[in-house]
Amino acid sequence: MKKLIALVFLCITVSSKAQLRLPGKSGAKQSEKSATPSIKTDIEKVARDLYQGFNNIKGDTLMQATNTIKFASKVIPVGATDCYVIKHPYPNSYSWQAVMFESEEFSEAVAKYRTFYRQLTGTTITFYDKSSYKLTGEYDTPDEGRAFASSMLHLHGARESMKSLKIDIGLNYSFPQWQVTILVYEKVPDEDIRPTGNGHLY
Numbered sequence: 001m002k003k004l005i006a007l008v009f010l011c012i013t014v015s016s017k018a019q020l021r022l023p024g025k026s027g028a029k030q031s032e033k034s035a036t037p038s039i040k041t042d043i044e045k046v047a048r049d050l051y052q053g054f055n056n057i058k059g060d061t062l063m064q065a066t067n068t069i070k071f072a073s074k075v076i077p078v079g080a081t082d083c084y085v086i087k088h089p090y091p092n093s094y095s096w097q098a099v100m101f102e103s104e105e106f107s108e109a110v111a112k113y114r115t116f117y118r119q120l121t122g123t124t125i126t127f128y129d130k131s132s133y134k135l136t137g138e139y140d141t142p143d144e145g146r147a148f149a150s151s152m153l154h155l156h157g158a159r160e161s162m163k164s165l166k167i168d169i170g171l172n173y174s175f176p177q178w179q180v181t182i183l184v185y186e187k188v189p190d191e192d193i194r195p196t197g198n199g200h201l202y
Contacts, residue, residue, distance in 0.1 A: 036115045039077040039100075039182070040123045043167065046075055046096050046184045048127045050165060054085045054094050073098070077182075095185035102179050109178035110142045113171040116182065117151050120167065125155065133158045135167060147173040 049056045059072030062084060069087040073096060076083045082099040101112040117139055126132045133155035142149040149171040155162055168183040 036112065036119075037078040038119050039079075039116065040119055042075050042077040043120060043182065043184070044123070044125050046073075047125050047165065047167060050094065050096070050184060050186060051162075052128070054096060057096070058085045093186060095183060097181060097183045100180045100182055102177050104177045106142075106144050106178055109171055109180055112180045113142060113149065113151075113169060114139075116169050116180065120153060120169065127162075131159075131162075133162070137167075142171050 046054075046057060054071075057073055057075045059074050061069060062072055063070040067089065069089075071085040071087070073083040073085050077098055077100065080098040080100055081102060084097060086095045086097070087093075088095065100116060101109060103109050103112075120135055121137060121139075123135045124132050125135060134157075135153040136156040137151060137153035140149045140151045151169045153167040153169070155165055158165070164186045166183075166185055166187045168181075168185070170179075170181045170183065172179050172181065
């Protein structure tokens with residue numbers, strides 16, 4: 001009788017441990033969601049510093065050429081393989097760019113591209129003057145038949161002076177792989193740009 005009780009107890013213990021090692025569907029979904037860390041906080045830091053000339057996130061000078069100066073970025077989203085700030089003298093403006101993912105597999109790159117779009121669309125950006133706006137923009141569906149896709153987000157309901165801020169989630173093919181990038185910059189009509197004035201990136 002004692003042997004039978006011991007055997008039953010042993011079976012219950014083994015079964016309990018097995019259940020602990022095998023997560024259910026909810027655990028799998030949670031793991032899937034956390035596979036790509038959110039970049040919302042980092043992109044908000046970058047976006048709200050655009051009108052400050054990226055002074056708070058601009059690091060050491062990496063390269064200087066005739067038309068551009070490249071700086072290290074102090075804000076580097078998790079997973080980024082390259083991240084920098086560019087100063088454009090003509091017109092006088094700045095842009096920030098991060099290479100977020102690279103793969104030879106189109107499907108893998110599309111999955112990351114879609115994930116970043118979902119993370120950022122609907123995100124609220126709060127600026128130094130305490131004004132807040134939501135990011136909104138249409139999703140550009142990738143097609144392997146073309147070498148790029150671009151989902152451009154803007155500040156919904158922003159005042160006139162801030163309507164030119166853009167956040168571009170890009171998918172580009174550069175042999176031999178697909179590259180997912182995020183670009184933060186200012187865009188204005190070409191006719192508003194003057195080489196010697198306070199122009200903007202376009």
